[in-house]
Amino acid sequence: MTSPARSPAHPQGWTTLEAVRALAADWDRTNGDEVFPAERVAALHEVGALAGFVDVSSPERTDALVDVLRAIGGADLSLGRVFEGHVNAAQLVSAYGDDAQRRTLESDLEAGRVYGVWNTEPQPGLSIRQDGDGRWRLQGRKSFATGAGHLDRILVTARDASGGKQLVLVRIAGETARADNSGWQVRGMRGTCSGLFDFSDMPIGPEGMIGAPDVYETEPRFSAGAWRFTAVQLGAVEALVRHLRDHLVATGKGDDAIQRARFAACLTETRSAGLWVRRAAHLAEAQATEAIPFVLMTRGIVEEAGLKTMEAAARSVGTASFFAASRIDRITRDLGLYLRQPVPDQARDRAAAAWLEEDCWGDDRWW
The missing domain is CATH 2.40.110.10 (Butyryl-CoA Dehydrogenase, subunit A, domain 2)
Incomplete structure (x- = not known):
């Protein structure tokens, strides 16, 4: 991939997460072009995101990756999909490659290769x-x-x-x-x-x-790694809630009890999904045996939050939410497709079956 224009400068001493959040806030103000986001990928390299998440074995690094994925997903879901795949590939090479392959990976990431x-x-x-x-x-x-x-x-x-x-x-x-x-x-x-x-x-x-x-399908890494795309999707749902909130405040619709009830439902669904995603991430990155059913269930939780929030935004904002320049329209179109990950019904069924086979309710590791 060629290296487009450099990213905007960010204050010296910022963490990668802080820099990504600043970039994402700027990107969320416009829909951008519906082409490969080369300049935005280059900006992520500039702030250290492409090379920063090969090793997320510590709880702190796991939390940082969760929040970076959320921030990117809230700004640009296509970019989030590309970045999540990049992280997945880098971690696979690091986990299964030999020393020479890991050294090549390190030099590639330092050079901004995707x-x-x-x-x-x-x-x-x-x-x-x-x-x-x-x-x-x-x-x-x-x-x-x-x-x-x-x-x-x-x-x-x-x-x-x-x-x-x-x-x-x-x-x-x-x-x-x-x-x-x-x-x-x-x-x-x-x-x-x-x-x-x-x-x-x-x-x-x-x-x-x-x-x-x-080795690619080695568990729990293979199935539990799905937590990363749920974090990207969650970021988009959170962004949708923010844009819905801004609309209700700007138009005065927030004074309507029906609108407030609809907005409250979006908040509870999205906040709950956030708890599931973060816990799923920690279980998956710790390679815990219970990570797979937890991540599989998380997929369905995030999907439900996304579908309900998209419907709520369409109802509350109305026709204006379907205009091409609307952030709500862009997020809804992208999220509607991204939520169509493979075999969602099978994923939830596998998770439910795992819970039925083992009594996990008394174990505080779930939460």
């Missing part, structure tokens, strides 16, 4: 093939590939000769001709550029093989 993770694929899927000279090449494509044509390094899952699912780190900077975003015709999250990417005949070497086959 990572991502692509797992979804059209049939027959992505595979690793060996040519006649004994060299390895990738064959196949990835779909719903966030940042296709815009990222620098990508972690992909590819089937090896034995059928195992191998994590492969591929340098894709400059490979724009392989990206096809023409099919990404959606109402929201357009800036993620989540199209197709063709890896056919791309050479790879041993330095790109991250970990052993099938």
Whole structure:
């Protein structure tokens, strides 16, 4: 990814979280363009966010990442999706890579290179093939590939000769001709550029093989890592509540008891979701055994808060909330798509089944 204009200066001594919050507050004043947010990604690099969350094993670092994801999600959900994927990829390389791969990761992050993770694929899927000279090449494509044509390094899952699912780190900077975003015709999250990417005949070497086959789906990291996108989504719901509040105050509608009741419901749903997200984050980053059902349940809690708040905003603001220049309209369009994460009903069912199998109610670690 090329490096666009530098980010606005921020006071010396600010933490990464403080700088991100300042950037997010500025970005939240406008809708921005519905293209890949390259300048905003570069701004996150300028304030240390791209390199700052490889290790979040301490409670303090976990809290910081929760709040950075919330802030970014509240300003730009497409940017939040890109940043969350970058953090995921960096943590996977750090967790499963060897010393040399971790050193390469560190230098990449210092240089502002942007990572991502692509797992979804059209049939027959992505595979690793060996040519006649004994060299390895990738064959196949990835779909719903966030940042296709815009990222620098990508972690992909590819089937090896034995059928195992191998994590492969591929340098894709400059490979724009392989990206096809023409099919990404959606109402929201357009800036993620989540199209197709063709890896056919791309050479790879041993330095790109991250970990052993099938390590990608190691639990609880694989399922519990979903907490990160719930934090991004939560930030958007919180921003929606703020914009709804501003509308009610500016128009005097807050004097109406019905409007106040509707707003109160949004507040309670969103605040409750925030408690779930933060606890889910701490359990997941501690690799706790109970992290998976907690994170899976959190997905549904955040989804409900988002759906109820979007409906409340539409009812309270009315027609004005559907104009393209409205922040409420932009957040609603983006959030409506982002909440469609895979198998939401199955996620809640798995969580409920886990709670039924084990009595957790007397354990204060849940809260």
